[in-house]
Amino acid sequence: MPRVVVFDEFGGPEVMHVVEEPILDPEVGEVRVRIEAFAVNPLDLMMRSGALPAPVSLPGARLGVEGTGVVDAVGPGVSGPAIGDPVILAAIPDASVRGSYAEYTTLPASRVIARPAGLDVTEAAAIWVGFSTAYGALVEKAGMRPGDHVLIGAASGSVGRAAMQIAHQIGAVPIAVTRHSAKTDDLLAAGAAAVIATDGMDIVEAVRDHTGGIGVDIVLDLVTGPGQQELVQAARPGATLVAAGFLDARPTPSPVGAPITIFSYRSFEHTLDAAVVKRMAAFLNAGVRHGALRPAVDAVFALDDVVEAHRHLEKGLHGGKKVVVAV
Known part of the structure; x- marks a missing residue:
C-alpha cells in the first residue's frame, strides 16, 4: 500500500512516522496525484508542533502544502488535467487531511497547475509556495x-x-x-x-x-x-x-x-482564486522559460528521512533555501 507521513500528537520532528494507507479514488471534480517530491515549509513545522491556530484532527494527521507529481487518476466531471500530466500542487488548504507528505494524494482538479517544462522534479516541488x-x-x-x-x-x-x-x-x-x-x-x-x-x-x-x-x-x-x-x-x-x-x-x-x-x-487569499492562479501560472511559465524564476534548493532528503529534513529546517541549516523530500 502507498506510504504517507502522519503524526498522532503534537511535538518535535520525532512525532512523525511513515505508515501505509489504502489508496483513494478521486471523487467528483478531483484528481489523484502520484507525488514525486515535496518541500518542507515553516507552516508544516507549526502544524506538527501545535503552534498553528487552525484545527488539526489527531491522531493520523498529515502534513504538506507543497509538492509536485503526476496525475494518475481523474474523477467524474474533470475536464482539465489528464492522466499522465505532470503537475504542481497549487493549494492544499486541508493539509492535515490531504497533505503532500505522501506517495499519493487526491485534491480538486482546480488545485493543480501544469508543471513548467523547464523545472526538474526537485525544483518543481520547491517553487510554488515562495x-x-x-x-x-x-x-x-x-x-x-x-x-x-x-x-x-x-x-x-x-x-x-x-x-x-x-x-x-x-x-x-x-x-x-x-x-x-x-x-x-x-x-x-x-x-x-x-x-x-x-x-x-x-x-x-x-x-x-x-x-x-x-x-x-x-x-x-x-x-x-x-x-x-x-x-x-x-x-x-x-x-x-x-x-x-x-x-x-x-x-x-x-x-x-x-x-x-x-x-x-x-x-x-489568491491560491484559492482560479482567475488569479491562472495569472500566476502564466507568469511562472514565462519566468521559467526565460530563466528568470528558479527556486534555491539547499538539500534533498528521502521520505524515510523526513524527520531529519524537519530538524535541518528547524536548526536553520538551510540558509533560507528550500528543503525537499524526494518520494
Whole structure:
C-alpha cells in the first residue's frame, strides 16, 4: 500500500512516522496525484508542533502544502488535467487531511497547475509556495510596476528570494534586507539590486541613499513585529506595505510616519482564486522559460528521512533555501 507521513500528537520532528494507507479514488471534480517530491515549509513545522491556530484532527494527521507529481487518476466531471500530466500542487488548504507528505494524494482538479517544462522534479516541488506568496503580495496586492523600488524584509528566505526574481521580471528594483552582512554577496547573486544588512547599517538611511532620498514604493514585510516601524519609515508617502509573514511573534505596533497603505496578506487569499492562479501560472511559465524564476534548493532528503529534513529546517541549516523530500 502507498506510504504517507502522519503524526498522532503534537511535538518535535520525532512525532512523525511513515505508515501505509489504502489508496483513494478521486471523487467528483478531483484528481489523484502520484507525488514525486515535496518541500518542507515553516507552516508544516507549526502544524506538527501545535503552534498553528487552525484545527488539526489527531491522531493520523498529515502534513504538506507543497509538492509536485503526476496525475494518475481523474474523477467524474474533470475536464482539465489528464492522466499522465505532470503537475504542481497549487493549494492544499486541508493539509492535515490531504497533505503532500505522501506517495499519493487526491485534491480538486482546480488545485493543480501544469508543471513548467523547464523545472526538474526537485525544483518543481520547491517553487510554488515562495513564488505564489511573493507574486500575490507584490503583483496582485501591491500592484508592483516597472521602476518601483521594493524593500524586501527577510530576503534570504524562499519568499524573499522569489520576490527579488519577480521584481526583476517586471522591471522593478529589489532592495534586500537581512540581519547579517555575511549574506550580502549571496543576496546580490540571488538578484538584489542592493542589500541592507542591519548588523551594520541603518535601514532608513540606506534606503534614502538608494532611492535619491525619496523612499521605497513598496515594502514586503515577511517578519512583522516591532521591526516593521523601520520599514514604514523607509517608505515614501503613499507607498504600500504588504505584511505577508510572521517570523517575529511579538506584537506589531501601529505605524508612525509617512501615510502609507498597509495590507495583511496570506497566500490562500489568491491560491484559492482560479482567475488569479491562472495569472500566476502564466507568469511562472514565462519566468521559467526565460530563466528568470528558479527556486534555491539547499538539500534533498528521502521520505524515510523526513524527520531529519524537519530538524535541518528547524536548526536553520538551510540558509533560507528550500528543503525537499524526494518520494
